[in-house]
Amino acid sequence: SQTIHQWPATLVQPVGSPLSLECTVEGTSNPNLYWYRQAAGRGLQLLFYSVGIGQISSEVPQNLSASRPQDRQFILSSKKLLLSDSGFYLCAWSPPDRAYQPQHFGDGTRLSIL
Amino acid sequence: AQSVTQLDSHVSVSEGTPVLLRCNYSSSYSPSLFWYVQHPNKGLQLLLKYTSAATLVKGINGFEAEFKKSETSFHLTKPSAHMSDAAEYFCVVSFNTNAGKSTFGDGTTLTVKP
Numbered sequence A: 001s002q003t004i005h006q007w008p009a010t011l012v013q014p015v016g017s018p019l020s021l022e023c024t025v026e027g028t029s030n031p032n033l034y035w036y037r038q039a040a041g042r043g044l045q046l047l048f049y050s051v052g053i054g055q056i057s058s059e060v061p062q063n064l065s066a067s068r069p070q071d072r073q074f075i076l077s078s079k080k081l082l083l084s085d086s087g088f089y090l091c092a093w094s095p096p097d098r099a100y101q102p103q104h105f106g107d108g109t110r111l112s113i114l
Numbered sequence B: 001a002q003s004v005t006q007l008d009s010h011v012s013v014s015e016g017t018p019v020l021l022r023c024n025y026s027s028s029y030s031p032s033l034f035w036y037v038q039h040p041n042k043g044l045q046l047l048l049k050y051t052s053a054a055t056l057v058k059g060i061n062g063f064e065a066e067f068k069k070s071e072t073s074f075h076l077t078k079p080s081a082h083m084s085d086a087a088e089y090f091c092v093v094s095f096n097t098n099a100g101k102s103t104f105g106d107g108t109t110l111t112v113k114p
Helices: none
Strands: A003-007 A010-013 A019-026 A032-038 A044-052 A055-058 A065-070 A073-078 A087-094 A109-113 B003-006 B010-014 B019-021 B023-026 B032-038 B044-050 B056-058 B064-068 B073-078 B087-094 B102-104 B108-113
Touching: A003 A087, A010 A019, A019 A032, A019 A087, A019 A109, A032 A073, A044 A065, A044 A073, A055 A065, A073 A087, B003 B087, B003 B102, B010 B019, B019 B108, B023 B032, B023 B087, B032 B064, B032 B073, B044 B056, B044 B064, B044 B073, B073 B087
Parallel strands: A010 A109, B010 B108
Antiparallel strands: A003 A019, A019 A073, A032 A044, A032 A087, A044 A055, A065 A073, A087 A109, B003 B023, B019 B073, B023 B073, B032 B044, B032 B087, B056 B064, B064 B073, B087 B102, B087 B108
């Protein structure tokens, strides 16, 4: 069966520091991968998605970037964090080349910027 | 353009009474529809999915939803609420678009009173 892992679960970082959040998927090949941010009490905002290695699409201009160095690895990064980057970050995957399939989520990373 | 609207941001019920969480969508095509549940500081868990088979869909934990094309609705119901159902619920629409992207509703917070 497929599993998705995100880490760390929580992270406290000072303003201006760099960021690296990692997400890996097991049990499938060439998945579609997604990064979302969820502000407190709000819905989900799609940040990035990827349909293959090295293929990244950005949905919202911002202080963050994403990379997919391996088939089942998706990394969210920032060179200098802003206070507004605080939130709950969720990684998700869906089967490749198949429309109408649900996404499956990791347990998220709670990011607090001080 | 596709969209999804969750008609209630908050719903409060007493334990043992029925639950109704409302969702309407807008689409030019036949969509797939999903309901997810999110407990605090957790990722989203798939409750059920509609993918153009039976219009009444049964999910986990006693939830079900009915797809009504004429009303463009996909309301989530449960006959008897349990305290453990207290959570955030998201209605999601997926279309035959590139990369399996989905559109998320803003969420409904379900409170269950003892």
